[in-house]
Amino acid sequence: MSTKAPTDKERTQAPSFGPGDDDGSMTQGDQLPEQDATLVDWDGPDDPANPQNWSTRRKLLTTISLALCTFSVSFGSSILASAIGVLSQEYHVSPTVATLNVTVYVLGFAAGPWVWGPTSEYIGRYWPFVIGYVGFLCFTVGVACAQNIYAIMICRFMQGAWGVATVTVTPGVFVDLWDIRTRALATIAWAATIVIGPTMGPVIGSFTVKNESLGWRWTMWFTLIISAVFLLLILIIFEETWGPILLQKKARQLRFKTKNWALHSERDKSPVDSKALLQKYGLKPIQMLVREPILLFITLYNSLIYGVIYLTFEAFPYSFGTVRGWEDGVSSLPFLSLLVGYLGAAVIQTIIHLQTIDKKMAKGIRPSPEDQLPVMILGSCLLTIGLFWFAWTSSPNITWVPQVIAGPFIGCGINMVFVPCLNYLIECYLANANSALAANTIIRSAVAAGFPIFATPMFANLGVPWATSVLGFLCLAFIPAPIVFYFYGKKIRGWSKFAFE
Numbered sequence: 001m002s003t004k005a006p007t008d009k010e011r012t013q014a015p016s017f018g019p020g021d022d023d024g025s026m027t028q029g030d031q032l033p034e035q036d037a038t039l040v041d042w043d044g045p046d047d048p049a050n051p052q053n054w055s056t057r058r059k060l061l062t063t064i065s066l067a068l069c070t071f072s073v074s075f076g077s078s079i080l081a082s083a084i085g086v087l088s089q090e091y092h093v094s095p096t097v098a099t100l101n102v103t104v105y106v107l108g109f110a111a112g113p114w115v116w117g118p119t120s121e122y123i124g125r126y127w128p129f130v131i132g133y134v135g136f137l138c139f140t141v142g143v144a145c146a147q148n149i150y151a152i153m154i155c156r157f158m159q160g161a162w163g164v165a166t167v168t169v170t171p172g173v174f175v176d177l178w179d180i181r182t183r184a185l186a187t188i189a190w191a192a193t194i195v196i197g198p199t200m201g202p203v204i205g206s207f208t209v210k211n212e213s214l215g216w217r218w219t220m221w222f223t224l225i226i227s228a229v230f231l232l233l234i235l236i237i238f239e240e241t242w243g244p245i246l247l248q249k250k251a252r253q254l255r256f257k258t259k260n261w262a263l264h265s266e267r268d269k270s271p272v273d274s275k276a277l278l279q280k281y282g283l284k285p286i287q288m289l290v291r292e293p294i295l296l297f298i299t300l301y302n303s304l305i306y307g308v309i310y311l312t313f314e315a316f317p318y319s320f321g322t323v324r325g326w327e328d329g330v331s332s333l334p335f336l337s338l339l340v341g342y343l344g345a346a347v348i349q350t351i352i353h354l355q356t357i358d359k360k361m362a363k364g365i366r367p368s369p370e371d372q373l374p375v376m377i378l379g380s381c382l383l384t385i386g387l388f389w390f391a392w393t394s395s396p397n398i399t400w401v402p403q404v405i406a407g408p409f410i411g412c413g414i415n416m417v418f419v420p421c422l423n424y425l426i427e428c429y430l431a432n433a434n435s436a437l438a439a440n441t442i443i444r445s446a447v448a449a450g451f452p453i454f455a456t457p458m459f460a461n462l463g464v465p466w467a468t469s470v471l472g473f474l475c476l477a478f479i480p481a482p483i484v485f486y487f488y489g490k491k492i493r494g495w496s497k498f499a500f501e
Contacts, residue, residue, distance in 0.1 A: 038262040040251035042243075049250070051176045051241040059177045062241070065233045066170045067190040069133055072227040073163035074197025076140065077105050079223060080156070081313045081452070082205035082332065083216035091149040095456070098149075099314075101156050102452045106310060108160020109167070109445035116168040117438025118284055121431075124245035125173050130234065132165020137227050144220035160445075167194065167441055171426050172434040176241035180367050181357050184423050188349050191419040192342055195309055199338050199411075202313055206332040285439035288498055292436075294428060294485060299440045301478045302421040303447035305383075305414055308471055310448045312338065312410075314455035319403070319464045324396050337404050341386075341411020348412070349375050349419060369427035370489045372420040376482040379416025384475045386410035391468035413475075424485075432498045 042050050051059075080087075080101050087098040112132070120128045139162060142155035174186050205219045240246060247265040255263045289295055312335070321331035356371050386409030393402040422437065429436040459467045485492070493499040 038264060040247055040254060040263055040265050061237045063186050065237045066173060067193050068230045069234060070166040070170060070190060071193035071197045072230055073136060073166050074194050075201050076159060076223045078198040078201030078313055079205040079219045082202050083209045083219060086209055086216050093149055099452050100153055103449045104153050104157040105160040106445050106449040108157045109164045110442045112161040112164035113168045113438035113441045116165040117434045120169045120172050120434045124240050124242045125169050126240040128165055129169045132162045133231060135162030137224060140220050140224045144217050164441060168434060168438050171437045173241050175430055175433050184353050185350060187423050187426060188346055188419050191422050192346050195415055195418060196339060196342050198309055199335050203332045203335050206329045210329045284435045285442060288436055289439040292496055292498060294492055295436055295439060297481055298421050298425060299443045301481050302418060302440060303444040304474055304478060305418050306444040307448040307451040309414060311451040311455045314452055315459060318456060318459045319394050323464060324400060334404050334407060337407025338411035341408035342415045344408060345412040345415035349416060369424050370486050372424040373482045373486040375416050376420035379413045380479045382409050383413025383417060384472055386413050387468055387472035387475060391465045394464035428493060428499045
């Protein structure tokens with residue numbers, strides 16, 4: 001197996017669907033056939049049509065617009081969590097059933113990547129992203145107008161399934177646009193929206209539901225308004241970034257312009273057969289999950305972290321509302337302490353990343369995916385400390401101040417584990433990043449979907465100290481995982497068919 005570093009062309013090369021590549025994968029050892037005079041390619045390494053050569057301003061605007069859309073989708077996942085009591089009374093269901101409005105949304109996150117991840121590696125980035133996001137807006141209206149609990153649950157599931165296109169497609173866009181130094185920074189900023197959105201949702205949602213002139217339906221109208229604004233930005237700013245699609249369009253234009261019908265792109269040379277298409281669309285994410293130990297263990301760890309994020313929707317209101325007796329709305333304000341941690345983590349990650357990458361590049365050493373792991377190791381320790389701190393300062397006989405101070409440690413730890421997980425997978429799998437992230441999103445969302453359901457019974461039966469300590473012990477058990485991959489990750493990647501050196 002070749003161990004050469006991938007070129008920009010290899011990073012975005014279309015997977016082959018021909019008889020020689022029966023699983024539709026982009027493999028490290030693939031070699032392009034000798035080019036002929038009719039093969040359309042970029043006009044040199046500085047071709048401005050190549051997304052890698054777009055201006056920094058254009059790349060930044062694209063990255064920001066994608067991040068804002070991701071924020072609105074993640075925000076929508078939790079904003080209705082504050083309406084559990086109201087939904088329970090209005091539709092005469094138990095609070096557990098009302099909690100399913102969060103669970104089914106996150107289950108939608110697990111369903112959508114089966115389509116959005118692989119298709120974004122075949123038909124390009126633009127249409128899966130836009131179609132998914134428009135579908136999210138449509139079902140947001142559906143929830144706002146729903147007249148029974150069944151319609152709410154169905155539309156909430158569809159919100160997640162369509163909206164998760166933003167989470168699934170964006171990593172591939174970053175591979176298309178940014179070099180190795182900047183790509184991690186873009187991912188840090190983008191991934192922060194995945195954790196900040198769910199944290200801001202309950203804060204805004206609780207005050208919205210509490211306001212009698214607004215009510216729970218306005219949680220969806222607010223979501224729709226901000227999402228529609230971000231959609232407008234996408235339609236103005238976002239363009240296709242996937243190289244094979246752009247070259248195929250270029251070849252088509254040149255054929256009509258020159259009347260030379262032999263002109264073609266590399267992608268035109270790969271016929272699609274039904275077997276490879278089925279594997280590409282339906283099996284590749286789970287195939288990678290089974291075959292790739294790095295993807296499997298990072299996904300399990302990421303799933304735990306993602307579950308902790310959604311468990312806080314119940315843990316914080318229970319601890320500060322039920323145990324400490326704070327009123328509705330005010331009991332959601334401690335969520336802002338998590339936000340402080342998320343923002344602090346983004347700054348820390350940026351500093352560490354730049355120092356690590358610049359030091360290596362100054363010495364002529366190529367950065368490796370394992371450069372993402374020291375931050376994860378530090379984050380795993382901070383998260384464990386924060387959880388135990390939160391647990392054993394939760395007594396109403398103790399002032400609320402130390403428990404709130406634990407929030408930034410929890411938020412910082414969550415972000416410093418969650419984001420490096422994504423960055424590590426992107427750098428390991430490059431052209432296969434969207435399928436790897438699709439597998440990751442499927443599993444972590446399926447796991448996290450169950451956390452809101454058992455959160456309240458767990459905290460009610462065990463109490464805040466021991467319920468939170470259970471999470472602390474689980475996070476403690478995962479601390480060795482990034483350490484092992486830091487020392488042995490390169491060797492493990494050497495066994496992989498999908499990973500790049």
